[in-house]
Amino acid sequence: MADLSTGIQRHYGGAAIVQRVLAAVADSGHDVSRLTAEMLYPYDQFHWRSLAATRENAAKLNLDASMHLLDVGSGVGGPARYMACSFGCRVTGIDLTEEFVAAAQELTERCRLSDKVAFRQGDALAMPFSEASFDAACCLNVAMNINNKAGLAREIRRILKPRGRLVWTEATQGPGGPPHYPLPWARNPDISFLVSGRELRSAMEGAGLRIVEWIDETEATRAAFAQAGRSPQPSASSMISNQVIMGDDFAERLNNFGRNVLEERFVPISAIAERA
Numbered sequence: 171m172a173d174l175s176t177g178i179q180r181h182y183g184g185a186a187i188v189q190r191v192l193a194a195v196a197d198s199g200h201d202v203s204r205l206t207a208e209m210l211y212p213y214d215q216f217h218w219r220s221l222a223a224t225r226e227n228a229a230k231l232n233l234d235a236s237m238h239l240l241d242v243g244s245g246v247g248g249p250a251r252y253m254a255c256s257f258g259c260r261v262t263g264i265d266l267t268e269e270f271v272a273a274a275q276e277l278t279e280r281c282r283l284s285d286k287v288a289f290r291q292g293d294a295l296a297m298p299f300s301e302a303s304f305d306a307a308c309c310l311n312v313a314m315n316i317n318n319k320a321g322l323a324r325e326i327r328r329i330l331k332p333r334g335r336l337v338w339t340e341a342t343q344g345p346g347g348p349p350h351y352p353l354p355w356a357r358n359p360d361i362s363f364l365v366s367g368r369e370l371r372s373a374m375e376g377a378g379l380r381i382v383e384w385i386d387e388t389e390a391t392r393a394a395f396a397q398a399g400r401s402p403q404p405s406a407s408s409m410i411s412n413q414v415i416m417g418d419d420f421a422e423r424l425n426n427f428g429r430n431v432l433e434e435r436f437v438p439i440s441a442i443a444e445r446a
């Protein structure tokens with residue numbers, strides 16, 4: 171377990187994340203002394219279809235200003251800041267990778283959002299929160315790094331209030347065969363755990379989560395990759411902005427993700443559920 175945790179932190183962590191992002195924001199012509207969450211969106215949404223997907227997934231959560239959302243596997247805090255800014259809700263993020271948590275906190279402070287958004291380091295399989303303490307939860311492109319899907323589903327169910335909503339996105343294993351690596355979440359299979367959509371659904375339902383909507387994101391993902399007219403290449407701007415945090419090989423990793431979707435090795439899923 172310690173090895174897996176170390177492997178994941180090595181994969182995602184990195185030095186001077188905040189400095190690199192601020193330099194990129196400044197290069198794009200913004201005044202970083204007046205930093206806003208919007209200025210960070212090109213760099214801080216680590217899931218397929220980036221901000222467009224965050225918007226669509228957030229809309230499924232029926233959020234309002236009275237609510238407290240848990241972002242499980244919150245990365246550098248992009249989705250959390252988006253939800254707080256767009257709906258006025260409180261957001262707590264939890265993530266295994268210490269350098270991401272530190273960067274998430276600092277970027278949030280610089281955006282003057284710390285009264286609404288906070289982050290903690292921890293494992294999604296054993297979260298330091300009491301039962302039924304959140305109105306809603308999201309878990310965006312995290313579970314590919316987690317073998318124990320049923321344990322993750324049980325833990326998210328535990329912290330949700332009755333009828334509390336969840337959005338869980340994950341690349342599931344498709345019929346096309348094993349994936350091409352390296353990928354955005356893993357450079358090799360050591361830290362990547364893929365299951366079929368049927369297995370994922372059964373893990374969620376078995377944990378006491380009622381599926382409200384099961385969205386196959388294959389076509390939307392293919393369309394996003396084709397947008398630049400160079401299918402399956404993603405747009406140049408999205409590759410460059412993600413490289414700021416994810417490293418110079420990110421373009422290759424993202425291309426492999428698109429190729430795996432095109433070849434039906436992956437079926438990207440957005441599952442909307444609620445605590446039964």
Ligand SMILES: C[S@@+](CC[C@H](N)C(=O)[O-])C[C@H]1O[C@@H](n2cnc3c(N)ncnc32)[C@H](O)[C@@H]1O
Pocket residue numbers: 178182214215216217242243244245246247248249264265266267270292293294295309310311312315316354355
């Ligand atoms: C692809 S990133 C997605 C980040 C964020 N959800 C987003 O969409 O911008 C996956 C994140 O999951 C985190 N993660 C992986 N395994 C985890 C675990 N067991 N507990 C908590 N976080 C985990 C990683 O540290 C990483 O930040």
